Amino acid sequence: MKDGAEIAEVMAGIGARARAAAAELAFAAPEAKRAALGAAADTVMARQAEILEANAQDMATAEARGLSAAMTDRLRLDAGRVAGIAAALRAVAAQPDPVGQVMAEWDQPSGLNIRRVRTPLGVVGVIYESRPNVTADAGALCLKAGNAVILRGGSESFQSSTALHGCLLEGLAAAGLPQDAVQMVPTRDRAAVAEMLRMVEHIDVIVPRGGKGLVGLVQAEARVPVFAHLEGICHVYVDAAADPEKARRVVLNAKTRRTGICGAAECLLIHEDVAEGLGAALVADLVAAGVEVRGCPRLQHLPGVVAASDDDWGREYLDSIIAAKVVADVDATIAHIRRYGSSHTECILTEDDAAAERFFQRLDSAILMHNASTQFADGGEFGLGAEIGIATGKMHARGPVGAEQLTSFKYLVTGDGVIRP
Amino acid sequence: MKDGAEIAEVMAGIGARARAAAAELAFAAPEAKRAALGAAADTVMARQAEILEANAQDMATAEARGLSAAMTDRLRLDAGRVAGIAAALRAVAAQPDPVGQVMAEWDQPSGLNIRRVRTPLGVVGVIYESRPNVTADAGALCLKAGNAVILRGGSESFQSSTALHGCLLEGLAAAGLPQDAVQMVPTRDRAAVAEMLRMVEHIDVIVPRGGKGLVGLVQAEARVPVFAHLEGICHVYVDAAADPEKARRVVLNAKTRRTGICGAAECLLIHEDVAEGLGAALVADLVAAGVEVRGCPRLQHLPGVVAASDDDWGREYLDSIIAAKVVADVDATIAHIRRYGSSHTECILTEDDAAAERFFQRLDSAILMHNASTQFADGGEFGLGAEIGIATGKMHARGPVGAEQLTSFKYLVTGDGVIRP
Known part of the structure; x- marks a missing residue:
């Protein structure tokens, strides 16, 4: 899958399926999302051997390519880290569901009752580097907030991420939620990243997780809004x-x-x-x-x-x-x-x-x-539960970005046949 | 002022001054902002004749150019409309000040007290068409929220907007606030708009107010985030x-x-x-x-x-x-x-x-x-007071955009020498 036009087509298909899944997820029952995350955690524990085997393949490739010790440390999984991934999934499952929360409610003299309620953002694109646990964390937080997510991990962690992604899919299936809610980009080709940054029709926000090089590239090139911090000075x-x-x-x-x-x-x-x-x-x-x-x-x-x-x-x-x-x-x-x-x-x-x-x-x-x-x-x-990063922009999300920060809102207005004079 | 490089330089200067003014405005006392808006309203009433004279010049130019009746109607001011502009300034002055409002506060088991408080966005760019009242409304809302604003009205309303902008400056001076808090682009050249859309260093958000042509252009070209609705279908x-x-x-x-x-x-x-x-x-x-x-x-x-x-x-x-x-x-x-x-x-x-x-x-x-x-x-x-528009995006501001929607927030964390284990 080396051809640019072909990658653009693959990504557009992923985007369209994410958009369709997001429309369903927006009103998924809180229990269904909780069940999906719980089942995903169970699957991670049940498939521990497979996940470690996939990670061993990634590690072998990384070592053959001469990756730095810091990088291979971020990439490495062991039984403790796998258990940590399952625990993080359960922690997100246990958080309160942000979608539908009434942020404010008031009455107007005209007779209108106005509620401002939390809604999902839609489709989130997550671009990250070698940490395989981001696959599970980001997938879980986006799902909790009712968003579909498109995951694009580093090529170093491709096998590990694929194994963890399989666990999330298992969770979605167990809960009767659309499989397209959590998609992983099926290619290591970097052209897929460039494509994601331009997919304004299909992606509502991009979250880059990684070093300054990655985040700087995303901030410079993205047409899609970005939640990111470049540096923590x-x-x-x-x-x-x-x-x-x-x-x-x-x-x-x-x-x-x-x-x-x-x-x-x-x-x-x-x-x-x-x-x-x-x-x-x-x-x-x-x-x-x-x-x-x-x-x-x-x-x-x-x-x-x-x-x-x-x-x-x-x-x-x-x-x-x-x-x-x-x-x-x-x-x-x-x-x-x-x-x-x-x-x-x-x-x-x-x-x-x-x-x-x-x-x-x-x-x-x-x-x-x-x-x-x-x-x-x-x-x-901060008590926000898991986070997908710390945002330093001024728009929308700032500071730790958890499930609540991955939401938008809408106004629900109720009258009794009231008209505007 | 026709040369592109020269306009870029002028705009960069405006942007840098706006950024500096925004840093001061961010902690301006609520009473100072209220006083500035009240004094601006007084000045509008005192300068009614000048404002109508400036508007008559715009109207004459518009008629000579054969502008549509709908367009000249939006452009036209009379005594009633001028009084309406002053009343709108007073209404914004009377609103509660959003800056510094504590949006949420909680304690963590670690001993931290965390507050989420409203802060200004920074610098807002407003690009609009022929309605001169937008000069006053947008200027007032941005000031209320502690933002510096760069106003770029339609060339048809240049004289009227300049006269109203003068009233806002008078208000800032009376209250001891920086004059650069409300700046107007001093040229009718359209290159200034293109410049604004790219000024990510100096402008935090662009608000386009006008028809589909203007809004579509802004949405397509802007590198700066945009609060807008393209159409209300x-x-x-x-x-x-x-x-x-x-x-x-x-x-x-x-x-x-x-x-x-x-x-x-x-x-x-x-x-x-x-x-x-x-x-x-x-x-x-x-x-x-x-x-x-x-x-x-x-x-x-x-x-x-x-x-x-x-x-x-x-x-x-x-x-x-x-x-x-x-x-x-x-x-x-x-x-x-x-x-x-x-x-x-x-x-x-x-x-x-x-x-x-x-x-x-x-x-x-x-x-x-x-x-x-x-x-x-x-x-x-909706009870939000004046608005600068209705946003249909999902990020940050949605629905009517008033002073509160022109804010961001920060976390203020207090401990007693507490460290993270």
Whole structure:
């Protein structure tokens, strides 16, 4: 299936079937969707051997191609990870069903009763890389929100994803829901991705999950709306009025708990009044934890600090490295973040509520934290259940994107033969 | 100012100034925005003579160019319309301020308190045609929601819009808000529109207000997200269980109250069981009211009915014409609307709640009505105050777009030094 015209035809067929399935799914009973996800989880557990066998094939191909250790780690499944996939399916099944929820209801003097109710978005396209579990997570969240989904995973994980997709299909069949609700692109050809990005008739939103290369490509090329974050350049600001003990605990956690996730801190901003005392202690903590601290000139005298270059501001390391800078005050911090931030997550450490309020009011990142670790930027930690990603755009979905964020709404208006004067 | 490169430069400057103003407006005090709108309304009344003089110049140019009567009517201002513009500014001023509203708040077991609060979208671009009042309405709604706005009105209304824009600037100055919050494109050159549609760095959303030609162009060309409806092809379905008296009242109102608005009914679908009785009476009412009824073969024997062609299904007349068709039942109606509708507004007339529920559940138009006229599809009638248009997309804003719909949100998270395990 190498021919461009042929791929366009295949994708158009997938799109049309997704659109038709979405029209049915939009009013599927909550119990049916729950049953489908439960049956899919059962199938994942029952087919564990098959799934691991498929994954072994992907791993062998990946190793033959010389993929990086980080990439093969993301690709690898074992019994624990397979059980985790089944558990995630059951967790989504157990969430409240967003579709049909009345978001607001009011009466007008004209005699109209107006309800704003949640509806599915329609068809979601998910483009991802090597993690096979995204197949199950994304499929489950889209289904929960009544959307049909078109999954396009990385070519590295094709066999694993196909095996997991089979489990989702089994779940749909068990619940009497249309099989076309969860489709997987049946080719590794990259032309299929380009096609998805242009399918405005058949896809309502694209969710890219992966590195900066993938997300940047999708954002640049897509004609379909996109829910995405390109980078998580998270800042932590230590105010003059920070509680030293809280600050030391939070800064260390924000940087080191996991360095490879989008909510990891990448830049530490320290109020000049506390740079020598608390600031030096924070830097020492980070250095002791094995973090490379790239400091501004005012921090370079501290043990273990290397000199930051201009490129270090606004940089996403996703590694055991942090940029650190002394700033004049909260306003200088706000200016720095506006210039270098990526509208993902920023934190202020302070006991001064006015400073925290100013930080909350004058920054417009999707998530702003006060005295809490940026590593909490996560749908599960927000109580939204599973998430399909963190959106940093301003339109529609922002922050963790769970089932509820994959919905739209409509107005239902009831009268008693009322006419407009 | 004819040179493309020069226009690109001018627009980039406008965009950069709008972005800077938006950063300030985002935390402007509600009273300041209210004061600006009140002062703008006062200025409109004080400058009535100037505004009418500017409008007279536009009218003279329009007449010299031979613009249609409908177009010159939209362009024309008189003392009453100027007073209406001032009243609309005061009405927006009196609305509750959406920015900072807490949409949801909850606590997590980890110790986090999470608030989801409304924030402005940023910079809104409004592209419209000959109605000068859009200058004031759009400017006011964007300002209310804390957004900077770039206004690009039709070249026909350039002088009138400039005069009204001056009143808005006066209001901003009186309230100490940045003048760049409401900017008007200073050229009639159409290249400025093309530029706006591509300014993804500087404009967060484009709102086109005008006919199908303008909206279609914007939707096809824009790289910036768009809130728009292309057409309002509103359907009214008369069920077998319709109350005849309500049905006659609503159908007549839905078609004839005003034929040129997007909420006007364009297609009447009649259940076959009542086609001969109630259906014939509805058709007679419409014919008596001077409406041209284009009927399917099963209605063509009725007095005054002309034969509908295939082109009449899914057509927006915006005139005293209606398409009419006999259908088998509510499911046939749903199928017809899915095929020919424009996702704007549809109405079911019935006393059968199960039929109404099916219609509400299985259709996904922005607005669905039960026993109420489609002419209620309006922000004022929904209690949203003024509106900038009716959106039929599924993303972000749907239905009437008022100040609240011109907002986004962010999460504010507060802890007490809490870290993620």
